[in-house]
Amino acid sequence: MAGETAQHAADGPVPPVVRLRDVSVRRYTTDQVILDAVDWTVRPGEHWALLGANGAGKTTLLRLLGALMHPTTGSVEVLGATLGRVDVRELRAHIGHVTSAQRVPEDLGAHTVVLTGHTGTVQPLWRMYDQRTRERARELLAELGIKELADRPYGVCSGGQRARILIARALMADPALLLLDEPFNALDLPSREDLIEAVHQLAEGRPHLATVTVTHHLEELSPAIGHALLLREGRVLARGPVGEVLTGERLTACFGRPITVARREGRWAAWSGRSGSTPPPPAG
Structure with missing residues (x-):
């Protein structure tokens, strides 16, 4: 992968981090369509929100980006490599994937948990961690x-x-792509805001890192999120800059009920209720 990246740099512009072309996924046992004709491009330094109702296909789409599965039809390119033509084990080493369902031994200290990101293991492999790795x-x-x-x-x-320990762990491999699968799940308000700030600062400090964040709540999006993709029943309903995608009309179509959207100082709020009802303003 490193050689490929260096070659691309020598030949011209850096390629997209992710490029999906007419991608579909079907469940073989039932022939159920999970994703249907998805086209999507993520470029270096872009930060995307991936939204949709339960069952819309978000998890499957994230698994494709993480090189954890292959499409039924279509082409998936991640970090310049096409799935099906590359050793996915090597490819995954350049992708950070964070999920609250991640298995982590609870007796390990936070520093040790982060160290395991260097080897991609659940348990630490102490002989593999030199002093520089421990300092990192x-x-x-x-x-x-x-x-x-x-x-x-x-x-x-x-x-x-x-959540922040797992993000630090994912960054040990210095990934070009960071996938955040509902990182705010079950957090209280102070913890949510701390994590949003940490993710925002992370994006600002790493200009070439691309991120994709799966969430159900617009309030969880940091000001760094500049693009969004809406999924409905496995199809892309809208994708592009957040100002064009995260509108009341499009979110209403995505979730199937009237939704009103507000934005202030880079933070979002969305609600659905009686006509004329007004929620508290989003955090500044």
């Missing part, structure tokens, strides 16, 4: 604002702290 793990904890958790067992950390 501490630097990432500091970057995510949780350096004081280095020796705290993962199992006693809060949900928000766990």
